[in-house]
Amino acid sequence: MSDKKLILVVDDDPDLVESLAIKLESENFRVAKAYDGVEGMDEIKKERPALVILDVMMPRKDGYTLCNELKNSEEYKGIIIVLLTAVTDAINSTNYTHMGGKTTLADDFVPKPIDLDKLMEIVKDNLQ
């Protein structure tokens, strides 16, 4: 059994998922991947990650819904959630904004486009 912590990355952009996986693995984490909220929930049930990096705007089940489901669940509320939010001046026709993300029960937030160093800092701080 590896003592490396498991992080689940959920985003509908497969290249972003892969980029984050490469970075996280280089920082000595194990990584699971999912491409929408439904797959994300299945992975959480199966793998029990320590932390979830969760995009907000996704098909089938968006990140807000998944985040709130987890945080309202006795079983999963301890899983740390970092939401990837959109910045309003970059995408002005969406509800999935950084401000919107702050209304959820997520533990932390990172605006897109992602500052990788900032994201790694947040991941490490939350897993300490």
Place this chain on the structure above:
Amino acid sequence: MQNACSENIGKIRVGGIKLSSELVQYNLYRNTPTNITLSSFLRCFAENRINLTFLSLKNSKTGSVSSFCVAVNDFTRVEGLVKSHISTEHRCKIITPVGTITVFPHHHSFILLGRVISILEKARIPIHALCTSLSSLAINTDYQLLEPAVEELLKVLDLPSNHAPFFSEPDLKMINQ
């Protein structure tokens, strides 16, 4: 090696399929291999906040081909930019409407690439452009053929049971498997 053999017999397991919204594809042909014009295009698109959903460059001794896609809603703006940037050295071809099918992850598999091209060719589904990224294989075809193309691909690709091919934003729309 065992994996390669089993791939030859059965379907190839992939993580998912993603479909784009309606796009316009530009092919810019030039008789010289340099591509300074494209750099200025890219800067211009960034300044105008025009999203490029697909970009591929092909350089050879005899010339270059740059292919890029933008959303149909950006077509009028892009048309103006293209006209102001291209010179007489360029030939421009516009294909519309196109859609991008993204198969992921590709795991650097030539078998996957071969099967995808072969099945689409057999079904007479045109491939207007094809490229790979870090984890994905992206294929451009006619927009109205996206769903038939997915049906063909599912004959050779095996998706996770909890995955359904999905359209990317802004047109979130599900395809029932």
